Amino acid sequence: MINTQRKKAGKKMKINRVILSLVFLVLGFMIAFSYQLTKKQQSDTSMTDHEWERTIQLRNDLIDLEEKNRQLQKELNEKQAKIIAIENEMAENEKNLSKTAKEAEKLRMILGKVKVQGEGVIVTLNDGNYNHEEGNVNNFIVHEHHVLKTVNELYISGAEAIAINGKRLKNNSYIVCDGPVITVDGEQFPAPFIISAIGDKDTLEKALTIQGGVKDQLVSDNIVFKLEKLDRIVMDPTLGNRAD
């Protein structure tokens, strides 16, 4: 009887122990967990006065830096605007320069300083066949004024460059009669005279061959007039400044 009671008591004791350990487990868990949480929170938020001061100081520094940044940014924007203005000006200058260069090129072409090429016409003037029975020999040769007339007519019709026997004419060229030959810018040329002109070939042709025009006048002066239309004529530049 006593034995069984003891056994019962022992069993009860064991159950007690188990329950008690369960309670302790829960308690330990809760205490440890709470402790851990509190510690974490403290490490997150707790700040000493010194830290506060430091934080405030750093924050002020940050604000100052931001202010400075903004100012610099503003300055940068201004400078950039200035640069853009300068660049625009430069582009304008560049444009002017290229325009000027083009003009210079054109002027050089007119002056005969550079090699030029293009479509045009070639007029050949040759002396007529001299017949003793028909009077003065002077009536059968090409005179300087014939050449001059042709050249003028060509210029009027829009020729851009003209050369006589390969000699480029310039703005200050001269053509003079020198007996049986013609002097162009100091160089003497005998007949036949090959006048090449660069320009619109159809226009030039029509200008010369118009009825009562240069061709008719020359032919009536017993001159052999020949006209060729070419798609490409090349003219060398004038050499040196001899005639300038």
Place this chain on the structure above:
Amino acid sequence: MWLPVLGLVIGITLGLLTDMSVPHEYQNYLSIAVLAALDTLIGGIRAQLQNLFNEKIFVSGFFFNIILAASLAFLGVHLGVDLYLAAVFAFGVRLFQNIAVIRRILLTKWDQKRKNEKES
């Protein structure tokens, strides 16, 4: 005697290893629950020393107090009244009373023991 200690150790280890994070507003509840658990434990020890210990009361009180304290704090938060203070106050007072009783009992026991030794 080693089984409850083992439970305590396992519990503390588990608690330290758990990397769960409770939202800030719920941490009050946990503290209250811990307080309630401590109160019940001390109460249990006192009862044991006074030979009044009843395991059913102890276990039910342990869990019930925890839940009640937590729900009280919860209610307080939602009503806008700091009701958890009531729980803290009640548990704190009881905790000190129980500890005082335990101390007195232990002192009397010790005194008696010394008297017995002297007499013998």
